[in-house]
Amino acid sequence: xxxxxxxxxxxxxxxLVALPHVAGSYALSVATLILxxxxxxxxxxxxxxxxxxxxxxxxxxxxxxAYAAGALFFHYGIGPWAGLWLAIALSVLIGLVIGFLAFRFxxxxxxxxxLTIAFAEFTRIGFDHLDWLGGPGGMFLxxxxxxxxxxxxxxxxxxxxxxxxxxxxxxxxxxxxxLLRSRAGYxxxxxxxxxxxxxxxxxxTFRWKMLAVTISSAMTAISGVFFAFYYNNLFPEQxxxxxxxxxxxxxxxxxxxGTLFGPILGxxxxxxxxxxxxxxxxxxxxxxxxxxxxLYGLVLLAAIMFMPHGIWPALARRIGVDR
Amino acid sequence: MTQRTNxxxxxxxxxxxxxxxxxxPFGIVRAQAQKLKVGVLLPRSGVQGFIGQSCQKGxxxxxxxxxxxxxxxxxxxxxxxxxxxxxARTRAERLVQEGAHVLVGPFDSGAAAAIAQVAExxxxxxVINIAAAPQITEQGYKFVFRNFQTGPDIARNGLxxxxxxxxATNTAPRTAVFMHVNDTFGQAMLKGIxxxxxxxxQLPFKIVDTISYDPAAKDLTVEVSKAxxxxxxxxxxxxxxxxxxxxxxxxxxxxxxxxxxxxPGSPGMYEEQYYKALGKLSExxxxxxxxxNPNAKxxxxxxxxxxxxxxxxxLVFHGLNAGFTFEAxxxxxxxxxxxxxxxxxxxxxxxxxxxxxxxxxLGAPIKFNAKGQVEGIGSAxxxxxxxxxTVVLPAAAATAKPVFPAPYFKRA
Numbered sequence: 001x002x003x004x005x006x007x008x009x010x011x012x013x014x015x016l017v018a019l020p021h022v023a024g025s026y027a028l029s030v031a032t033l034i035l036x037x038x039x040x041x042x043x044x045x046x047x048x049x050x051x052x053x054x055x056x057x058x059x060x061x062x063x064x065x066a067y068a069a070g071a072l073f074f075h076y077g078i079g080p081w082a083g084l085w086l087a088i089a090l091s092v093l094i095g096l097v098i099g100f101l102a103f104r105f106x107x108x109x110x111x112x113x114x115l116t117i118a119f120a121e122f123t124r125i126g127f128d129h130l131d132w133l134g135g136p137g138g139m140f141l142x143x144x145x146x147x148x149x150x151x152x153x154x155x156x157x158x159x160x161x162x163x164x165x166x167x168x169x170x171x172x173x174x175x176x177x178x179l180l181r182s183r184a185g186y187x188x189x190x191x192x193x194x195x196x197x198x199x200x201x202x203x204x205t206f207r208w209k210m211l212a213v214t215i216s217s218a219m220t221a222i223s224g225v226f227f228a229f230y231y232n233n234l235f236p237e238q239x240x241x242x243x244x245x246x247x248x249x250x251x252x253x254x255x256x257x258g259t260l261f262g263p264i265l266g267x268x269x270x271x272x273x274x275x276x277x278x279x280x281x282x283x284x285x286x287x288x289x290x291x292x293x294x295l296y297g298l299v300l301l302a303a304i305m306f307m308p309h310g311i312w313p314a315l316a317r318r319i320g321v322d323r
Numbered sequence: 324m325t326q327r328t329n330x331x332x333x334x335x336x337x338x339x340x341x342x343x344x345x346x347x348p349f350g351i352v353r354a355q356a357q358k359l360k361v362g363v364l365l366p367r368s369g370v371q372g373f374i375g376q377s378c379q380k381g382x383x384x385x386x387x388x389x390x391x392x393x394x395x396x397x398x399x400x401x402x403x404x405x406x407x408x409x410x411a412r413t414r415a416e417r418l419v420q421e422g423a424h425v426l427v428g429p430f431d432s433g434a435a436a437a438i439a440q441v442a443e444x445x446x447x448x449x450v451i452n453i454a455a456a457p458q459i460t461e462q463g464y465k466f467v468f469r470n471f472q473t474g475p476d477i478a479r480n481g482l483x484x485x486x487x488x489x490x491a492t493n494t495a496p497r498t499a500v501f502m503h504v505n506d507t508f509g510q511a512m513l514k515g516i517x518x519x520x521x522x523x524x525q526l527p528f529k530i531v532d533t534i535s536y537d538p539a540a541k542d543l544t545v546e547v548s549k550a551x552x553x554x555x556x557x558x559x560x561x562x563x564x565x566x567x568x569x570x571x572x573x574x575x576x577x578x579x580x581x582x583x584x585x586x587p588g589s590p591g592m593y594e595e596q597y598y599k600a601l602g603k604l605s606e607x608x609x610x611x612x613x614x615x616n617p618n619a620k621x622x623x624x625x626x627x628x629x630x631x632x633x634x635x636x637x638l639v640f641h642g643l644n645a646g647f648t649f650e651a652x653x654x655x656x657x658x659x660x661x662x663x664x665x666x667x668x669x670x671x672x673x674x675x676x677x678x679x680x681x682x683x684x685l686g687a688p689i690k691f692n693a694k695g696q697v698e699g700i701g702s703a704x705x706x707x708x709x710x711x712x713t714v715v716l717p718a719a720a721a722t723a724k725p726v727f728p729a730p731y732f733k734r735a
Contacts, residue, residue, distance in 0.1 A: 025445065026416040033409055125537075128505055136510040137474075138432065140458040143440060158444065231408060233436040233458075235507055237538075238408060275413070278403070287401065289367045289376055 005321035035165035041251035041263030043219035049258035051212035052192030057116030065224025095217030124240030256310025358396035362423030369406025381645030432456035478515025480702035481587030481611035496556035503561035567591035582728035595640040607729035614703035
């Protein structure tokens with residue numbers, strides 16, 4: 001990382017730390033959402049951006065993580081810190097099953113993507129029939145109005161959730177930066193660029209792809225735990241929906257797949273763009289249902305057309321920092 | 324001469340748009356006006372867009388009607404939840420920051436739960452128009468109020484009306500096959516029906532088979548043939564719109580003509596699209612749902628206002644959605660009138676004391692219990708007659724007599 005990049009990162013960090021003290025509650029909720037998508041996008045990026053394995057069913061890890069921690073809290077009053085480990089363990093287990101099935105039997109590319117969708121879908125249907133978890137009627141975690149922070153139960157005002165998500169995003173960024181420079185990072189990129197060539201060089205591709213799945217699913221499970229305790233209600237239809245998987249990957253795709261800052265920038269651009277369009281339409285007094293989605297789609301189309309590798313690589317080149 | 328946009332110009336434009344968008348959430352709170360600002364959160368786009376727009380029609384006519392009724396000025400602050408829980412939460416935050424005194428909406432239980440947390444955290448009253456998950460008012464919230472039946476209430480009232488229907492038509496079907504959509508609402512209804520059926524001894528029938536299906540199902544051939552094979556006298560159906568259309572078509576294809584199709588309380592069969600898609604085939608389907616009283620004085624006023632705002636539409640096709648949305652705003656306005664204040668806590672206290680007797684929807688006067696739930700909301704037996712949802716029961720609100728069994732009925 002060059003000096004300019006370090007300075008920019010520090011400035012961004014300082015801005016994000018100070019944000020709750022200058023921004024209103026709405027901006028705080030939008031910022032929390034951006035960080036949530038940045039973190040989850042970063043988790044997905046490990047699998048696709050680094051190791052080249054396209055997962056279109058990442059909502060499965062969010063959902064399983066959310067339900068695991070949520071159920072422990074709902075049924076036994078066990079706080080999220082203990083639930084977190086169960087969430088990670090279950091998500092990793094599912095990730096390993098998917099990974100084993102795919103990598104052991106040579107399923108790759110779009111077929112691997114289809115497999116991930118299939119797992120997410122039948123998990124959704126399975127959860128619809130699990131009465132212990134509320135079934136399709138949903139699971140509602142007990143909430144109360146709190147101004148004081150209760151870290152043990154992860155309960156508190158919105159600012160607590162913001163800082164939790166900020167800490168998670170910063171940790172994910174640091175972890176990914178370290179991973180990219182580690183042996184795993186180099187092997188993953190070799191696999192991503194040409195798996196057969198990587199194998200020919202002696203890289204155990206099965207092992208390193210399984211590692212990518214493990215790390216990605218574990219990270220995503222943590223975002224699921226956050227989701228459960230932030231929203232406090234879980235419905236299989238919402239959390240396992242393929243739409244949520246698409247939401248997760250849109251940030252890194254628009255920001256720049258395989259880059260460190262792409263998922264963060266992508267999440268920020270998409271969330272702010274969505275809200276910006278809403279504000280602009282309100283300012284013009286246009287209340288046409290669905291027009292926002294059309295404009296949003298057009299902007300995404302333009303972004304993909306003019307910046308096919310994502311916004312961050314183009315921006316990084318322009319401002320003279322590392323990708 | 325055409326001017327081409329080069330990459331640099333495009334990037335500058337994107338950066339400009341990004342900056343504008345980035346600054347958008349940091350808007351300054353606008354000056355407070357001497358009127359009640361009602362933040363209306365509805366899913367006007369996305370998968371629930373159709374219903375959200377239907378609800379919006381009830382919201383749009385509310386300021387005029389309420390001004391005429393109570394002399395209260397209302398400013399609507401509309402927000403689209405885009406059928407997303409995330410958006411519902413952030414839009415609620417936005418509305419509160421912009422100075423909404425009360426929030427109304429949002430048709431969906433998941434979104435309602437998300438908005439409820441914002442309302443509770445920010446201490447702003449939230450009046451739920453439509454959302455049936457019982458847990459929402461079981462959380463001990465102080466600022467959350469609901470003027471809609473919970474899932475179990477809908478099921479209980481719907482089943483009771485089935486008994487009334489059989490009595491009114493001198494029929495006594497012995498068996499029913501229960502088909503339900505397997506989603507949040509369908510499961511809640513299944514639980515409600517399973518709990519209440521054994522206790523409702525006045526019902527002459529028993530359920531011989533229960534068949535669930537995916538809400539996104541594109542084909543119900545297997546489910547319908549299984550239901551037909553049960554030889555049940557009538558079909559008890561908990562559906563949504565699209566699956567209701569698919570299912571009815573499939574029944575015709577398979578020549579299954581039971582005594583009737585009766586919903587104990589679900590959307591679908593009274594909605595305009597059902598009639599448009601099915602034409603004559605939509606006739607005689609029955610939905611026992613929370614509905615408006617067509618004979619109520621307020622209904623006449625609302626109907627007139629609706630027609631004025633939507634000359635090519637009819638209130639009857641938006642009865643439940645527009646009716647409950649209108650009433651939610653009416654509750655807020657009534658509280659504002661009594662409280663003479665937009666202070667959130669004072670408004671919430673006033674809402675708690677609500678006692679609206681002149682109302683549009685069927686049932687007891689609007690009064691909230693300690694949990695913020697209105698009890699005694701009534702349901703109507705709404706039958707499709709002449710391609711129009713028609714109240715046939717309770718007799719006091721009926722505009723036609725029920726037709727059961729349906730004329731197409733053929734005993735197997």
